[in-house]
Amino acid sequence: MWSVVCFRQIGQSHPPSSTSPASAAAHATASPLSTSLATQSRNAILVSHRQKGNPLLKHIRNVRWAFADIVCDYLLGQSSCALYLSLRYHLLHPDYLYYRIRELQKNFKLRVVLCHVDVEDVAKPLLEVTKTALLHDCTLLCAWSLEECGRYLETIKVYENKPADIIQGQMDTDYLSRLTHALTTVRHVNKTDVVTLGTTFGSLSHIMDASMEDLARCPGIGERKVKRLYDTFHEPFKRVVASRPAVPETPVQNNTEPVSVNEEKGKEKATEDASNKKNEPELTVKSALSAAFAKYADKVGQKNAKMAGEKKGETRASVESEAEK
Known part of the structure; x- marks a missing residue:
């Protein structure tokens, strides 16, 4: 029994190295297909059979293309693919794009819609x-x-193996070029002004610390440029939004229509009320608080006086009781 178990464990841990004829044949038939797809994808755009009849194929002229059994619509490289979608078709089938993207899974780094x-x-x-x-x-x-x-498909295929240096900005290494790039972003400041400021102050930090009088001493730096530079270095990053002035009220024009007696009485009453309000003292927050505190002080004083009277009565009663004893 023990020998049988050991034999089974050895058989499971060390599988035979020889492969079956069927698996070998399948591997032999699969490898040429994969290699052919790889070679085709390097030289041409692989197009899915779903795109047969698409008029887009007539406009791919600068790059070769060929049909192949692929998941995506257009295989543009080893790690890039594209899905074609017409907005007219999307209105008829809104879920089509979602299911096509889900079929791609994570097999491509660049997935273009x-x-x-x-x-x-x-x-x-x-x-x-x-x-x-x-x-x-x-x-x-x-x-x-x-x-x-x-054109999009052709460009992506042509630039498949190109580095990203073409679209990356090139940064100058010398100090004067970087200083020129920084200071010319200020309006009305040109390259000649940058050379003048650099030779006068020596560095960007000294230019930023300079006063308006020091900047004005530089030849070619006028009043407008001085103000622009100084404001750029000293204004806060967050701008303070100025409050808009109130719109003045337009004067009411007198109506030419005759006014009734009731309306005249109402106007007179309104003017009397307004004059009475003007004569009354204006109630502000400060006056209201002072009045409230005065009432509170009166109440506290009355309460303290009452408590003092009660204490005097208690002491008098205690003294009388001791005298009787």
């Missing part, structure tokens, strides 16, 4: 497509013609 805008009212459908693309980590490219869609 190529959206052909072929409807007039684009606000609502384009918002839905944008939300779906952003939530599933896809890059949305919008094109307004089939020619533009073809």
Whole structure:
């Protein structure tokens, strides 16, 4: 019994190295297909059979393309793909894009949603497509013609192995170039002014610490440039919003229509009430608080006097009781 168990454990831990003829044949048939797809994807755009009959294929002229059994619509590289979507088709099938993105899973680093805008009212459908693309980590490219869609696919394929240096900004290494790039962002300041400021003060920190009089001494730096530079270095980042002035009331024009007796009496009464209010002392917060505290002080004084009287009565009663004893 023990020998049988040991034999089974050895058999499970050390599987035989020889493979079956069926698996070997399957591996032999699968490897040429995968290698052919890899070689085709390097040289051409692989197009899914779903895109047969799409007029977009007529506009892919600068790059070769071929049909293949792939999940995405267009295989643009080893780690990049594209899904084609027409907004007109999206209005008929709103869930189509979601299920197509779900089929891709996580097999591609760059997943492009190529959206052909072929409807007039684009606000609502384009918002839905944008939300779906952003939530599933896809890059949305919008094109307004089939020619533009073809240019996008060709460009992505051509720049597949290009580095990102083409679209990256180049930073100068010398100090004067960086100083020029920083100070010329101030309005009305040119490269000649930057050279003058650099030779006069020596560094950007000294320029920022300089007063308006020091800046005005530099040749070619006028009053407007001095004010621009000084305000740029000393104004707070957060601007204070100025309160808008109140709109003046327009004077009421006198009506030419005859006024009745009741209206005249009402106006007279209103003027009398207004004059009485003016004669009355104006009630402010300070006066109201002082009046309240005065009443409170009177109450506290009355309470203290009452307590003092009660204490005097108690002491008098205690003295009389002791005298009787």
